[in-house]
Amino acid sequence: MVTLGHYLIVSGMLFTIGFAGVMLRRNLIIILMSLELMLNAANLSLVAFSRFHLQPNGLPSYNAQVFVFFIITVAAAEVAVGLAIIVALFRIRQTTHVEDITSLKF
Amino acid sequence: MPPLLFWIFALLMLVFGAAVVINRNPVASALSLVVSFLGLAALFMSLDAYFVGIIQVLVYAGAIMVLFLFIIMLLDLRAEKLRKINWLASAGGLLVALALLMQIFYVVGNLHAAQEKFPPLVGSTTDDVRNIGLLLFDNYNAPFQIVGILVLVATVGVVLLSKREVR
Numbered sequence: 001m002v003t004l005g006h007y008l009i010v011s012g013m014l015f016t017i018g019f020a021g022v023m024l025r026r027n028l029i030i031i032l033m034s035l036e037l038m039l040n041a042a043n044l045s046l047v048a049f050s051r052f053h054l055q056p057n058g059l060p061s062y063n064a065q066v067f068v069f070f071i072i073t074v075a076a077a078e079v080a081v082g083l084a085i086i087v088a089l090f091r092i093r094q095t096t097h098v099e100d101i102t103s104l105k106f
Numbered sequence: 107m108p109p110l111l112f113w114i115f116a117l118l119m120l121v122f123g124a125a126v127v128i129n130r131n132p133v134a135s136a137l138s139l140v141v142s143f144l145g146l147a148a149l150f151m152s153l154d155a156y157f158v159g160i161i162q163v164l165v166y167a168g169a170i171m172v173l174f175l176f177i178i179m180l181l182d183l184r185a186e187k188l189r190k191i192n193w194l195a196s197a198g199g200l201l202v203a204l205a206l207l208m209q210i211f212y213v214v215g216n217l218h219a220a221q222e223k224f225p226p227l228v229g230s231t232t233d234d235v236r237n238i239g240l241l242l243f244d245n246y247n248a249p250f251q252i253v254g255i256l257v258l259v260a261t262v263g264v265v266l267l268s269k270r271e272v273r
Contacts, residue, residue, distance in 0.1 A: 002223070002224075003221060003223050003224070004223075005220030006215050008210075009214055010120065011209065012207065014119060014123055014146075016203050016206055016210070017127060018123070020175070020185055020203040021204050022221045023200070024127065027132065029135075029178060030127070030175065033135060033136065033139050033174065036166070036170070040143065040146055040162075043146075043162075047158055054225055054228075057228065058227060058229055059229050060154060060227070060231060060234075061215060063241065063245075065158050065238055066245075067244065068155075069158070069161065070249065072162070072166070074123060074253070077256055078235055080261075081267070082262050084264040086177065086181075087267070088267050088268070088270065095125045100188075101125075
């Protein structure tokens with residue numbers, strides 16, 4: 001029997017994979033992809049709670065799904081701006097490797 | 107949803123999500139991300155959220171992935187050469203990630219509701235586009251318009267960033 005806990009654990013594992021990607025990888029594009037993984041993990045737990053917490057009329061609570069809609073929209077805007085920044089950076093430095101970008105390093 | 111399908115799609119999502127992080131070739135990472143998102147969309151549909159599942163496939167697997175692949179092609183990124191790995195930093199990152207996972211396990215394990223199964227639906231959710239749309243234009247009208255402005259600002263920002271000379 002699949003319970004709410006199963007979905008939350010799977011969501012947490014996906015979030016951890018994304019988090020490890022941000023921590024371990026040094027390629028800016030891969031870091032952006034890992035950020036997307038984390039946002040989607042949050043979406044999964046939101047939808048699971050939406051299905052778990054029914055409205056009085058017996059339908060899922062749609063507030064969470066509206067929230068997921070907003071998250072997807074913001075994530076799309078974020079990816080577009082992030083990739084534009086990476087392209088602008090690549091023009092100047094010819095690299096997408098974070099260890100080569102040390103102008104602000106103290 | 108039969109438990110077997112849940113495990114298949116959850117495993118698909120997690121394995122290809124890990125492949126995103128492990129692959130050295132950015133193109134392979136992007137394609138793994140597509141499969142991971144398709145598994146996630148299947149999980150959304152298993153939770154009777156058909157609209158969100160379809161949006162997931164259209165926006166992520168469709169639009170965002172094309173954007174990623176286009177940028178990888180534009181920058182002509184090859185598989186990374188193996189650099190000297192800072193083992194201390196890698197171990198630290200892995201340790202923090204594992205600590206996070208342990209905390210998530212602990213919190214979900216202590217959550218009472220996590221052991222309960224999903225209550226049965228009374229009606230059908232096949233018209234959830236209508237329900238979500240009504241809620242979006244009724245209760246969440248102001249945030250919806252703010253998101254519209256956000257997307258507009260993002261578009262202008264991307265065009266400005268992509269110009270040859272940023273002044």
